[in-house]
Amino acid sequence: MRLSPRFSLVVAAGLAAWLGACQLDKDQKPARPVIHYSLSAATTAAGEDGEPVIPADVQTNIAGSLAMLFGTPENPQFQLLPEWKDEGFNPNWPAYPVGEDGSGEVDLGSLEADNRLYWRRQIAAIEAGQWARVFVQDFTPDLREKWNELCAQTPEEARGEDFKKAAVELFVGYYPRLSASAELYRQHCLHCHGAEGGGDGPTAPFLNPRPRDYRHGTFKFTAVGKSVPRRVDLYRILDEGVTGTSMPSFRRFSQAQLHGLVDYVRLLSMRGMVERSLVGTYVEEEMLTSADVADAYQTVWEKWNKANEKALVFEGEVPLPTPETIAHGRELFMDAKAGNCFSCHGAEGRGDGASAFALDPETGEIKPTYKDDWGNEILPRNLRLGIFRGGRRPIDLYRRIKNGIAGGPMPEAASTLSSDDIWHLVHYVGAISERPQHAPKAASHGDAHGDAPASGDGHGTEKH
């Protein structure tokens, strides 16, 4: 395209005026409606008489308590427990302590290295003293604010090495505030997962499986079985997505942004758990006190703080598949008293086992037997496809089989089978998949550990 000289001039003048400013224009943000957290359908449900089960004034109390404990979508915030003040624990980043107390799993070194890479153009511009070039499309709002503040403090002619150092530190040490993560969530997750994380965003009705409803605290593809997840479990989901479903990978974000999203998913999940717990208390006691609210909040936090202890880590040497272990896996798969996998997954592993379907006596139709915790029909997986939502490294399959899959009918095998048996099932499942990951003869050590040699050691001690 050729531009008329006059048009180019106007554009150039506009660009120059814009580039000359260090201050980024705040009005670049498009206008948009304010969103609110709503109460869940379970809280506002009507009883048989058409009256709400939870009276309107109690509903108002619940909404108020939740706002006090978790803030609003514009300004999400965890309320601090009194004892946290003494311990110096504050889950509202960026004052979140990194280390033994609470967060633990955020590796600052790796975060900073990643920030240095992610913001490399900004850092190069700062080092070259080209302030106007410190700009990118997806400049996150809180970083933009800090950058503007720093610029406002030091006029251009006074910017020396100290300024450069402080400016670089801003980018290298970046960790999003909860409100910035909520904004990122709004842009990238809300349309599927909903404002409250109820799995009910506008896109959700078109999806199968449905996006996760975080409010139960139930997550499927973790290392912790039925417990609430560890930070790393959620991080891994965001990093890798859920293969074979509409849940995408968000690897294009920086580590800091992904950790921020994890913080926000945790907040929504805890908020939902507290809401469910308050509804349960009211239904039982027909009243709700502020002590109940404090109790619910504390109990939910204790669960999340204990998640790390629940991780299933395999300490031993991961056994390599052999024709014998695969054959033994097949036996366990088919044995009703051992794995009993065939009853759901079918003798061929195609997800068509007898117990997965039942005849509807009214319509005479054959329908899925099982529903998940959210009331949606669920079918056993076709294992032949080799699409494993929780990851296809042997340790992933080991965890799925040993712990079962939370929120649905897939049972845990931990109580009936030894860890060797479970590895043999892993070998069998790997061997029948159309994308086999175990070649019994050519099995080098690397093969046995799946297809992600860079990220996993196969022993469950991986970072993400």
Ligand code: HEC
């Ligand atoms: C296009 C729709 C879509 C978008 C966008 C989306 N998700 Fe999901 N998400 C899903 C679906 C579907 C599942 C459930 C997959 C399943 O059950 O197998 C899911 C599952 C999850 C889970 C639960 C995984 C588990 O182990 O149970 C988390 C956490 C999650 N998403 C977070 C996010 C976050 C954070 C974002 C935004 C950065 C996001 N998702 C964006 C569709 C989406």
Ligand code: HEC
């Ligand atoms: C009661 C029915 C039932 C039984 C018994 C059962 N499963 Fe499943 N299994 C399921 C369902 C349902 C899913 C899909 C879960 C989901 O997507 O939430 C599943 C999923 C899986 C997956 C996919 C995991 C992933 O990451 O995507 C594997 C592997 C699996 N089962 C293996 C087994 C093995 C091995 C056994 C026997 C030890 C077994 N299952 C027994 C119902 C069952």
